[in-house]
Amino acid sequence: MDVAMRYFYEAASQGSMRLASEKLGVAVSSISRQIVQLEGYLGVNLIEKGRRSVKLTEAGRLTYDFHRTHIAELDALRSQIQDLRGVRKGSVRLAVGEGFLTSAFFQTIDTFHKKNPGLHIDTHVGSTSEIVRMVEEDEVHLGLVLQIEPEPKVRVRLSVAQPLMVLVHPSHPLTRKNQVSIVELSQHDLCLPPKSFRIRQILSQMEAMAGAHLEPAQTTTSIVMMRDLASEGRFATVLPQIAAFGEIASRRLIAIPFAETEPEPVSVHLITRLGRQLEGAPSKLLTVLEAKMRSWTH
Template sequence: MTDIALMYFYETAMLGTMRQASDKIGVAVSSISRQITQLEQQLGMPLIERGRRTIKVTPAGEVALEYYRTQQADREAFLNRLADLRGFRTGNVDLAVGEGFLGRSFTEIVEQFQRDNPRIELSIVSASTAEIVRMVLNDEAHIGLIFQSENEPKIRVRTSALQPLMVICSPTHPLAADDGVTLPALAEQSLCLPPKGFRIRQTLAAAELRFNVWLQPQLTTGSIHVMREIAKEGRAVTVLPPISVLSDLEEGSLVALPLMDADLEHTTIGLIHRLGRQLSGPPGRMLSLLEKRVRGWTVSSAAD
């Protein structure tokens, strides 16, 4: 069983077709097919279901994928430890984070890490929670930072924090002078909210049903950046966890007000990585830094 055959199989499974794997790796489709066939013969079990347009991995194929991911992650951890022992401090860290975290507080984490680790290559991808979990499971990202911790058995939640959903508005908005906002009062406002499939809307929908009060947003968007900017301009009110607008709250360009008597389920922040993946060297240092900061966010959000 060669590393090349496993790599060809892994790329084919991840990309969905041998043609796409061929384009990425730069070898002929026939070579990829031959290597996978030889691998199956060595293992005595099929790894993919043939006769389909796209690749479907068999149960034995899933085991092989898990073995390859673990092998690659262990090799990376080994090389990172050696680099640390030599004092080279080189390597890379791949982060996948939700859009709501991409504010000044997150930028400060990045700046601190780069000051302390000037030779480390840092990659940051912004994605949905589902995509971040997929990237972490497939070792495309060392660490994920998400809203709502996933009940995924192969994901380890390193630390988590509860964040209340709050009404977010401009300091010049009439609501800003209030101590809090009731759901009926919120329903009377011009609203900018995420689509119904988003967790925030699902949480609000449960409260709407209890109170028989229905929120009708004038603007619906999946972009937290758009919600934040619309609220800052005073054109509408939105509902978000405070961490999504933390830098704006700190500089006073937005105000966060509690939703009174709504009994809303809190939003959960989750710092995640794949269960069993050893994060040493640069990824481990980034994980420790993020863990401390998430705990700091918890303290600050409780004070809001």
């Protein structure tokens, strides 16, 4: 039943048998046949009938969670055995938001890999919602995101405060100020994320309290673009300091605090799935990232 369980798991994870067939490289009919065999073996329906997409029954959800836990336990066992053998092999799967793709992050990963040269490190860059889903489904060991709401299946291993800062080129007029108000910021060309981003939602609350409105000349979902446009000199942007550590350290950008107090302080969260025990390489990287994140507060 191992093959049947794997096909069922992929179909449930992908939400359709067609997508599962593309990932597994087998025919849809093969996946369907294996799932029917698994249902016969267990004596229950795992998928609701008559739907185009894969919708799990209550028994299907239990079976899915069982197999996911089984995969995680096998992964942990493999890591423990590798540690006992003293072999620095294995893999670490990490998902991060684009804002963490800075020189500080690259150096941390590179240093870790040099100390553990036999490891394979797989870094996925995605949105906060995608990263949370990947952590919940054990597609990655660790996630690094900019603040999430409490999730029942997610454990926040470490939370580090990262207040929003106004980022500008050293020649920008705002560098003459020790603090920048919302009203002052509204008088300059801005590049900001869309309103769906957490940063904009916090800024909207600050705008309401200040009785002013920020009208960006450019909006983008790319934090890299926000940093680069600000470093060219014309635009100001707003990001947590961690999103531009390298540029700030090299003085390509200047970080200026807001005059207003944020209604909800922003934090960076290092997350894992609740109940998942990390062993071996993932556990080592978790320790490294926790130490690095604590240094961001200094």
